[in-house]
Amino acid sequence: MRxxxxxxxxxxxxxxxxxxxxxxxGQSEADxxxxxxxxxxxxxxxxxxxxxxxxxxxxxxxxxxxxxxxHRDAIGTLVVCTQTPDHLIPGVASRLHGQLxxxxxxxxLDINQGCxxxxxxxxxxxxxxxxxxxxxxxxxxxxxxxxxxxxxxTTRALFGDAAxxxxxxxxxxxxxxxxxxxxxxxxxxNAFIAHGSALRSDTGAPSGICMDGPGIxxxxxxxxxxxxxxxxxxHGLQLQQLRMVLFHQANSYMVGQLARKLKLTPEQVPQxxxxxxxxxSASIPLLLMEQMPMLQPGDFVLAVGFGxxxxxxxxxxxxxxxxxxxxxxx
Amino acid sequence: MRxxxxxxxxxxxxxxxxxxxxxxxGQSEADxxxxxxxxxxxxxxxxxxxxxxxxxxxxxxxxxxxxxxxHRDAIGTLVVCTQTPDHLIPGVASRLHGQLxxxxxxxxLDINQGCxxxxxxxxxxxxxxxxxxxxxxxxxxxxxxxxxxxxxxTTRALFGDAAxxxxxxxxxxxxxxxxxxxxxxxxxxNAFIAHGSALRSDTGAPSGICMDGPGIxxxxxxxxxxxxxxxxxxHGLQLQQLRMVLFHQANSYMVGQLARKLKLTPEQVPQxxxxxxxxxSASIPLLLMEQMPMLQPGDFVLAVGFGxxxxxxxxxxxxxxxxxxxxxxx
Numbered sequence: 001m002r003x004x005x006x007x008x009x010x011x012x013x014x015x016x017x018x019x020x021x022x023x024x025x026g027q028s029e030a031d032x033x034x035x036x037x038x039x040x041x042x043x044x045x046x047x048x049x050x051x052x053x054x055x056x057x058x059x060x061x062x063x064x065x066x067x068x069x070x071h072r073d074a075i076g077t078l079v080v081c082t083q084t085p086d087h088l089i090p091g092v093a094s095r096l097h098g099q100l101x102x103x104x105x106x107x108x109l110d111i112n113q114g115c116x117x118x119x120x121x122x123x124x125x126x127x128x129x130x131x132x133x134x135x136x137x138x139x140x141x142x143x144x145x146x147x148x149x150x151x152x153x154t155t156r157a158l159f160g161d162a163a164x165x166x167x168x169x170x171x172x173x174x175x176x177x178x179x180x181x182x183x184x185x186x187x188x189x190n191a192f193i194a195h196g197s198a199l200r201s202d203t204g205a206p207s208g209i210c211m212d213g214p215g216i217x218x219x220x221x222x223x224x225x226x227x228x229x230x231x232x233x234x235h236g237l238q239l240q241q242l243r244m245v246l247f248h249q250a251n252s253y254m255v256g257q258l259a260r261k262l263k264l265t266p267e268q269v270p271q272x273x274x275x276x277x278x279x280x281s282a283s284i285p286l287l288l289m290e291q292m293p294m295l296q297p298g299d300f301v302l303a304v305g306f307g308x309x310x311x312x313x314x315x316x317x318x319x320x321x322x323x324x325x326x327x328x329x330x
Numbered sequence: 331m332r333x334x335x336x337x338x339x340x341x342x343x344x345x346x347x348x349x350x351x352x353x354x355x356g357q358s359e360a361d362x363x364x365x366x367x368x369x370x371x372x373x374x375x376x377x378x379x380x381x382x383x384x385x386x387x388x389x390x391x392x393x394x395x396x397x398x399x400x401h402r403d404a405i406g407t408l409v410v411c412t413q414t415p416d417h418l419i420p421g422v423a424s425r426l427h428g429q430l431x432x433x434x435x436x437x438x439l440d441i442n443q444g445c446x447x448x449x450x451x452x453x454x455x456x457x458x459x460x461x462x463x464x465x466x467x468x469x470x471x472x473x474x475x476x477x478x479x480x481x482x483x484t485t486r487a488l489f490g491d492a493a494x495x496x497x498x499x500x501x502x503x504x505x506x507x508x509x510x511x512x513x514x515x516x517x518x519x520n521a522f523i524a525h526g527s528a529l530r531s532d533t534g535a536p537s538g539i540c541m542d543g544p545g546i547x548x549x550x551x552x553x554x555x556x557x558x559x560x561x562x563x564x565h566g567l568q569l570q571q572l573r574m575v576l577f578h579q580a581n582s583y584m585v586g587q588l589a590r591k592l593k594l595t596p597e598q599v600p601q602x603x604x605x606x607x608x609x610x611s612a613s614i615p616l617l618l619m620e621q622m623p624m625l626q627p628g629d630f631v632l633a634v635g636f637g638x639x640x641x642x643x644x645x646x647x648x649x650x651x652x653x654x655x656x657x658x659x660x
Contacts, residue, residue, distance in 0.1 A: 098516025127457035186428025199418035
């Protein structure tokens with residue numbers, strides 16, 4: 001079985017900064033102070049009126065290509081994960097494929113997933129590259145701001161618009177993908193839903209994202225620790241052996257509660273939502289991009305996604321020196 | 331490497347029949363006679379006003395489960411391919427997962443693809459099952475009628491709403507998936523596009539599906555024969571050795587021109603669009619479902635998708651008696 005590695009990550013954020021304060025969003029400054037202290041999100045990058053998911057996806061992918069040595073002709077897989085596409089028909093991956101002049105024998109796929117989208121996208125990518133070899137790019141990109149009602153300040157204060165483009169390869173280097181697991185509970189479909197966002201219009205609910213905050217919180221606090229056990233147990237790893245747990249950056253309160261429940265040290269749980277907000281499926285690769293320079297060979301990193309669907313899952317990674325690891329596995 | 335097989339297919343169609351005639355669509359009966367003689371589509375099943383993609387997807391999947399012996403708890407993978415979801419957030423697969431009470435350790439994924447969606451969905455499914463084993467369901471479901479302008483009669487006369495649910499398994503039986511290839515050319519993004527269907531709204535074009543019919547026709551007539559060579563050559567197969575070529579049922583004229591160019595016999599090219607229309611990514615599995623009872627052990631079948639994206643590809647299948655084939659491959 002071929003091993004698959006994450007080599008590098010490129011990023012892009014929305015062109016407008018929106019602050020969680022009274023001057024921007026109304027209400028009292030004291031209220032915003034209390035809220036931002038709790039959620040840990042002080043500002044977010046928002047896509048401008050003429051800026052769409054494919055624009056962020058393209059910027060992140062071009063940033064990735066420019067910082068790596070991979071040639072466009074060597075990209076055999078392009079997967080875009082988004083829930084806020086430019087069009088329903090075609091998908092964003094098709095647009096990006098044309099804009100970047102990628103080869104025609106490229107596996108080009110759009111997947112729809114929220115905050116577990118880095119996990120599921122990694123699973124699709126790893127399965128493809130294990131079968132075919134070569135290089136692939138997973139783009140996680142969303143512009144949730146366009147689906148959030150402007151008067152829904154609780155939700156609006158959480159989400160930022162961004163994209164991350166991650167380069168995977170069967171060539172050794174960077175982070176080896178050790179294992180991945182994903183889970184689903186579609187009975188929680190309505191816990192996070194964007195009414196009126198596509199073709200169903202029979203609910204009478206006002207259009208826009210509708211979030212059952214406490215429901216999502218309780219779900220995550222229950223399911224995420226279970227999934228971390230399921231990720232570590234098969235490899236005989238303990239939580240203390242993880243250099244980092246990269247939680248989906250829902251908000252600082254959510255991440256802090258998970259870290260406390262799991263008795264993780266603050267050093268094990270880096271965060272970056274203060275000026276990005278919750279960037280949906282881009283949040284884990286954006287955080288990983290920041291943390292990669294800090295990693296040492298042999299470090300284990302666990303990425304943990306959870307959210308809309310409901311859906312949750314993990315990716316276990318091991319940092320290797322460039323080209324240093326022999327292939328493992330059967 | 332594990333082999334993966336297609337065991338069975340379930341289906342569902344929109345609840346309303348729409349005829350391509352003057353009484354239904356206006357214009358003259360003579361015009362409709364000429365058009366329907368050419369495209370070979372006399373009626374189509376259309377989703378009713380309260381019927382959405384997830385409704386068709388659920389009906390097809392329940393039909394599949396009721397005609398096969400697979401238990402819901404044994405479904406480890408659920409992939410839904412659609413371009414007309416109920417909501418952008420969450421995806422249809424999440425809704426279906428909850429409605430069917432599938433297990434939580436199920437890989438649940440929505441993919442966005444048009445008329446090549448059976449090929450790409452099969453590739454995702456095969457890669458997953460080769461890695462994990464077990465059973466998976468791919469649902470191809472769309473309600474394009476909701477995105478077609480009612481006055482765009484040329485496009486409206488082509489498309490029907492339907493769903494197909496296909497059961498894949500690493501347990502031998504049915505059709506063995508021999509190989510699959512997919513291709514993309516995103517520079518043709520605008521050749522088939524649904525303006526105003528999601529978040530981009532900067533084109534000024536009227537909302538709804540906009541199809542460059544001649545562009546798609548010329549693309550298919552050029553790329554599809556190339557892809558068939560790419561499918562057969564590695565296996566030393568000739569076109570005459572194929573029991574059937576299951577073309578995406580764009581319309582009879584398109585399929586007929588491809589058959590003629592490739593010098594296929596009429597017996598090799600079954601069609602079923604007369605009363606279904608072009609059902610997007612469901613069209614190949616709907617046709618395969620009809621044809622499976624006619625197959626003999628050892629028959630090779632080539633499924634060929636092409637369309638929106640632009641995107642095209644093939645799946646090569648070999649019919650095996652239930653449980654008769656030993657696993658092959660490396």
